[in-house]
Structures are given as C-alpha cells and as structure tokens.
Amino acid sequence: MRVAARVIELCGPFCIPPGLHEYDGLRLYYSVRGQIQGHVYFWNNHKALFGQKFRYPADYGSWLLLYNAFFSPLGVPEIDKTILKNLLCARIGLDPATLDEEYQAVPTDLPDLTASIVLPTKDRPLDLARALEHLTRHQSRVPFEIIVVDNNPSSGLTAPVVARFVKVKYLVETRPGVGYARNTGTLAARGDIVISTDDDVVVTENWLDNLIAPFADARVGAVMGLVLPYELNTPAQGMFEKLGGLGLGYEYHRYDAAFFNGPELPDVSKLGNTSTAAFRFRDFADPKIGPFEVALGSGTPARGGGDVYQFYRVLAAGKVCVYEPKARVYHKHRSEMKQLRKQLINFESGYTAMLWRIGTRDKDKRAFRVLRYYVPKSKQQM
DSSP states (O other): OOOOEEEEOOOSSSSOOOTTTGGGGEEEEEETEEEEEEEEEEEOGGGTTTTOHHHHEEEEEHHHHHHHHHHHHHOTTTTHHHHHHHHHHHTTTOOOSOOOOOOOOOOOOSSSSEEEEEEEEEEHHHHHHHHHHHHHHOOOOOEEEEEEEEEGGGSSSSSSHTTTTEEEEEEOOOOSHHHHHHHHHHHHOOOOOOOOTTTTTTEOTTTHHHHHGGGGSSSEEEEEEEEEEEEEOSSSHHHHHHTTTOOSSSSOOOEEEHHSSSSSSSOGGGSOTTEEEEEEEGGGGGGGTOOTTTTTTTTTTTTTTTHHHHHHHHTTTTOOEEEEEEEEEOOOOOOSSHHHHHHHHHHHHHHHHHHHHHHHHHHHHHHHHHHHHHHHHHHHHH
8 A cells, every 4th residue: 555645734835736636645744833633534535524424424534535536536626625625624624724824834924044055865766756856846945955965886886867967966975884975075165054964855845945044143052853754655665764764753843952951861863864854054173063973874884873973063063953844855764674674683783883983082981871771771672
C-alpha cells in the first residue's frame, strides 16, 4: 500500500497537493498559520467512509466530494475551494471562522543574507534527481546556490544526474565520510549561510525563507527545521515513524546558554539533524566551532553523530540554536527492514561516538556521565 505524507495550510489560499491519485492513501498534516496541529488519514478507496454514520444522504456526498478532490487525477476545479476547506475543517474538528484568510506563509522580515545549499551524496541517483528537481524549482527571496558533493565519483552514478541541472555545482570528495563531503562543499560555498541537506530529502514551499529568517538575530549560530516522512509505503517506513522518525515536534524552540550550561549534558540530539540545518559560514573558521568533524557521521567507523556534534559545538561557543518547524522538508525513510535495522544501529553507534568525542576533545565531563548510563543500556537493547 502506497501512502503519501503531505501538509496543507488552512489559512490563506487553499491548495490541495497534486499527484495524490498515484497513492492508496494520504497522511495529511494540517497547519494553522504555519504551525502543524496534527494529522489525519484519507484513503483512495473511500474505506474511511465505511462505518461512519451520516444523518443525511447529502453528508455522504459531501465527504465523497472531499475525497475525490484529493485523489482524482484532475481534481475538482469546478468546486469552490472554500467549500472544500470547510469540509476538511469539519473532518478534523476546526472552526473555519477562526482561520486567517489573509495569512502569508512567507516571513516578512528576512535578513539580507545569501545561502549555499550543500548536498553530499553517494550512489543514490534516483533520490538525488528527485531532491534536485525540488531544489532547483524552489522559490525564495534569499539568493542561493546548490552544491552537490560526490563522495564516490568512481561509481559514475552521480555526475550524469547533476549534469541535467545546469545551475548546480558539482564537486568531488574521494575521502569516505559525510563530514569530508560537507566540508568540501562548505569550502566552495559563497553564501553567508551554509545549508546542509541530503539526497533523500524533498524541500517544501517557503523552506529556505523560514530557515534563514532566525539569522536576523546575530546570536543565532544554527537553525534546524522539521523533517516529515515523504511516504509511508512499507512496514519499515511506518515503524521508523512510530519510533519517532526524524521529526522533533511542531513547536518553535530556542536553545541558549540556559539550555546548555546545566549540571547534566543537554540532549543535543533533540535539536534536529542535517536533513535540514543551516549554519553561519564564518563560524566554520571559528576555532571554538570549526568544520564538521570528519571522524563522525555516515561513511566512518562511528557511523553517525556528526550533525549532532556540530550543534553541540555551536552551543558550546556561546551561540544560540533555533528549531524552526516552519522550515519543513520531507524525508524518504528506509523502505526495507534490513535497512532500517542498520540505520538504528548506526544511530546508536554515532551517538556513543559523539559522546566520547565531547568528553575527550571538548573535555566536557558531563558526557562521561551519560556514557555510563547510555552504553550499557544500548548494548542491552541490541
């Protein structure tokens, strides 16, 4: 069964995501003024209608109209969108009168900054093509460039894909490890802000503007966005999402010295990940922060931890990290159970390696206290 995951903003103009007719179902996240409130399922075969009690026959027709609007290849353009919005609001229990029809999703006060989007990749041409199709079409008031770093050029799988996108810069990094690849892309970046993303990620509307907006505050050193599932087609993808996925909630958070300087090491894994993260270019030259740690991350013996360690370094330098859920992307989860198991083991390994790095390199003894608890527990779970 193929199940898509999409977001609809209920304020302002009402737009139904295209292409849903190819799916058997939809996990619909509904947003009010940029903040996701929850999600609801719709099914292409109308099975969600079965078992419901309708007071009048017309009610069934109303629901059928809404479902057809999502899953018909042509949609129902002849139906007033206000009617469809009201039907959807009734389905999820919202009062349409409370919605702001003049809402604009784009931030009004963007800082005068430029961006470089750095995308490391290794032998995933189909995922990379989908990611670049969305990135190259992305509309933003922030001037940006796209840099792809091929971490295995000898395979010959990546270069032909990038060649299809004339405005995308192609770089090569033969040393294995995502840290090396991100650093190579960062060195070539010309933007004030370096954006980290991955080849299994699809960006959404207004993503870059929302990711850049918090940098209007000079104290902000990193901004992370919300990661939603791109699809939930397999048991492995569904299980990963039930385990928490990569999403970290729908609420805006600001992490500063009060978060970092407690008696216990803060759980920096809750800040976000480099599926969608932004850093100030100048901070990579700051010895208190520096480039991505090449001993951590995918493609290394540590298997992960590089992105979270970078957030730690930003906070340790006295800067602020921001979690901005309006900067949303979709992530294509691992589709096979074998892949999922490997990913979960990598998460455990990477987090352990990151804690060791914090304790030994950064001399933060709080990390060793976490290790004494975390490592035995991790081994037990294996």
